[in-house]
Amino acid sequence: MPYKLSGVQPEFLVKIHNLHLECESNGLKILTYCGVRTVNEQNKIYRQSRSTNFILTKASNLEITLGYRFGEALLRIGPQKNGPRVTNAAGGQSWHNYGYAADSVPIVNGKLIWDTKHPRNMELWQLFGKCVREVGLYWAGDWEGDLVEYAHCQYFEGKVRDVYDEEQRIAKAKW
Ligand SMILES: [Zn+2]
Numbered sequence: 001m002p003y004k005l006s007g008v009q010p011e012f013l014v015k016i017h018n019l020h021l022e023c024e025s026n027g028l029k030i031l032t033y034c035g036v037r038t039v040n041e042q043n044k045i046y047r048q049s050r051s052t053n054f055i056l057t058k059a060s061n062l063e064i065t066l067g068y069r070f071g072e073a074l075l076r077i078g079p080q081k082n083g084p085r086v087t088n089a090a091g092g093q094s095w096h097n098y099g100y101a102a103d104s105v106p107i108v109n110g111k112l113i114w115d116t117k118h119p120r121n122m123e124l125w126q127l128f129g130k131c132v133r134e135v136g137l138y139w140a141g142d143w144e145g146d147l148v149e150y151a152h153c154q155y156f157e158g159k160v161r162d163v164y165d166e167e168q169r170i171a172k173a174k175w
Pocket of ligand 1: 101103151152
């Protein structure tokens with residue numbers, strides 16, 4: 001099965017495997033292209049689209065909500081080359097950083113279907129979302145506003161800070 005999932009949590013890996021089977025039985029082919037993203041990798045892509053002033057504010061916010069280590073990590077990674085805005089989550093805020101999230105994309109005739117606008121493509125994404133729910137995972141296609149992310153699914157429904165305390169966040173994060 002062609003998906004990159006080294007380092008994801010074993011109980012989540014089982015669910016992703018079930019997700020692939022569920023999609024298959026619904027006639028939907030998918031590629032899971034991202035599993036673990038470390039805190040440092042997350043911070044790099046977070047910083048690439050944001051100003052230093054914004055980052056300073058965000059780092060103090062992270063210190064309060066996640067703990068000192070996370071604010072410090074966002075600052076320590078340093079300025080990044082400008083790039084597109086690809087995430088709303090700083091390091092430590094995403095379940096990818098703990099091995100409990102994965103991103104997948106539908107495949108039709110060997111082509112990856114990234115588009116979410118065309119109704120025919122949207123049907124594929126909705127079918128994907130249904131399969132995600134079916135195996136007991138949570139789909140970010142169900143989220144609201146700019147949090148919607150059709151490719152993303154995760155093991156827990158809540159945010160990291162609602163599920164893990166600071167000690168767990170530090171211990172379980174992949175740095
Ligand atoms: Zn994701």
